[in-house]
Amino acid sequence: MRVEQLGEGEPEIAIVGGIHGDEPCGKRAVEGLLDADLDVTRPVKLVVANEEALERNERYVEEDLNRAFPGDPDGDTHESRLAHELLQELRGQTVFSLHSTQSYAAPFALTDDLDPLAASVVPYLTVEAVVETANFSEGRLIQKPDVLEVECGLQGSESAAQNAYLLCTQFLAGVGALSDDGHRRVDEVPVFRLERELPKPAGVPGQYEYEVLAANFERVAEGSVYARANDETFVADRPFYPVLLSAYGYESVFGYAASLVGRLDENAAQEHAAERL
Ligand SMILES: [Zn+2]
Known part of the structure; x- marks a missing residue:
């Protein structure tokens, strides 16, 4: 240090x-x-x-x-x-x-x-x-x-x-x-609050090809596909705002689902x- x-x-x-x-x-x-x-x-x-x-x-x-x-x-x-x-x-x-x-x-x-x-x-x-x-x-x-x-x-x-x-x-x-x-x-400035993780299947390197289909901080509507892992698709069961969403940024989550709680x-x-x- x-x-x-x-x-x-x-x-x-x-x-x-x-x-x-x-x-x-x-x-x-x-x-x-x-x-x-x-x-x-x-x-x-x-x-x-x-x-x-x-x-x-x-x-x-x-x-x-x-x-x-x-x-x-x-x-x-x-x-x-x-x-x-x-x-x-x-x-x-x-x-x-x-x-x-x-x-x-x-x-x-x-x-x-x-x-x-x-x-x-x-x-x-x-x-x-x-x-x-x-x-x-x-x-x-x-x-x-x-x-x-x-x-x-x-x-x-x-x-x-x-x-x-x-x-x-x-x-x-x-x-x-x-x-x-x-x-x-x-x-x-919009204020978001993390509500839950968006899990993804974790495997050995190369086992999964991940893709994210939603943009961070932009509302994902219920029923829309926000990510993929090989042939598996991930569908929003309720609306949310993705935060820190990426294909390969984390080992076992795509990122987080957030709510928009206000504006500063x-x-x-x-x-x-x-x-x-
Ligand atoms: Zn860091």
Whole structure:
């Protein structure tokens, strides 16, 4: 784990990249922030989490770090020990954690629930949606209060790395660590909540050919086919919004079915920001 800092003093804000080793955008953003010589008004901790997995360009070494929290200092796996170490490093801090996906090219934010941090910071971010992970937060860093995750784009893409850097500067403006020049972004962001997994048959590599036939964040009507595995089709038994839906992103699920629970607009954001103060 690599830990760096911008500015002087004890940081109350942290940016974390490289939770997953096959998502280089976070590490690139951290390096970019270090190179940029930003004039921060609050100190910021910068962390590259799973350097071992990044070196191998694999999601993890022994288990998924983002399912291993809170971890254990004497854990059996590299990620269990690292999860514990990372939480110690992030104690008491407001955290922005950078990811990328195989499912969607545009950035979106994830939060355990739409807490004051998410509501006040998201309006600064160029994201298309906010997703509440709700019942699917188990073992993720997002379980910890005051963590906002962001999916920056497609894994390994140049645009994901550029988005990651931009989102970091927007996050820093949102928490008052960088001058925001009064530029809030869009006025309305849809808020989705994960409701259930969309399972797929898991087999040995090559056994199944998967295909997804629905677009993320776009309503799937009851009775329509949203995915295929070889000759088997998967039909929506009720309407839903797909989130993190991809053919090969996960081993045993296509992704998640979500509901649209509201929209985050300027008014809601200000209300929540006031709560936070
Ligand atoms: Zn990730």
